[in-house]
Amino acid sequence: MATLLTVRRAADRMGVGYSTFKQWIYKGTIRTVRTGGGHHRVPESEVERMLASQGKLPRAARRSTATPGVLVALSGRNQLRGIVEEVRVDGLLAQVRLRIGDQQLTAVITRDGVEALKLKRGHPAVAVIKATEVMIAREPE
Numbered sequence: 001m002a003t004l005l006t007v008r009r010a011a012d013r014m015g016v017g018y019s020t021f022k023q024w025i026y027k028g029t030i031r032t033v034r035t036g037g038g039h040h041r042v043p044e045s046e047v048e049r050m051l052a053s054q055g056k057l058p059r060a061a062r063r064s065t066a067t068p069g070v071l072v073a074l075s076g077r078n079q080l081r082g083i084v085e086e087v088r089v090d091g092l093l094a095q096v097r098l099r100i101g102d103q104q105l106t107a108v109i110t111r112d113g114v115e116a117l118k119l120k121r122g123h124p125a126v127a128v129i130k131a132t133e134v135m136i137a138r139e140p141e
Contacts, residue, residue, distance in 0.1 A: 004033060004041035013047050015081050015126070055083070055101055080105060080127040087119050094119075098127055 005013065010030075011021035024030045025040055030050060032040040082100035094114040098105045105127055119125060 003044040005044055005047065007032075007040050007042060010042035010047050014050060015079060054081075055099075080129065082125060082127065084119055084121055084123050084125050087114060087121060089114060096125075098125055100127070 007021055007025070008018050011018045014021065021030070025032055030042065031046050032042050035041060080098070080100050082098035082105065084096060085099045085104065086095075086097040088095040089111050092111050094109055094111050096107050096109060096114065096119055098107070107127060117125070
């Protein structure tokens, strides 16, 4: 029999908020099973299907995400999950390139940060968006 997850547990596995996951259910993006009491339960295979469609690693390839000192209680709107494509370390700084779907994100972080997070090519990683404001300046004519 397939393992069924609560909506909250499934949302955690997907790395999104509970309300986002519920919207996916209402829109039919993700299939669920209803309990006798009318509660949604999500087959684990459905979560893995969604992860695969987003280019994320299946559960068997994942490692424990319980890393001391890492903040994990963030809104899904502030996170971009991807796979580390490249890590370049030079002196005190490092450049990390993530593949997020068909996009790439490059971040400059400290060398200590790369070592503490054990960032390596091919490993899953999460970019946290600190600010959502974008400022554009026009070049003087």
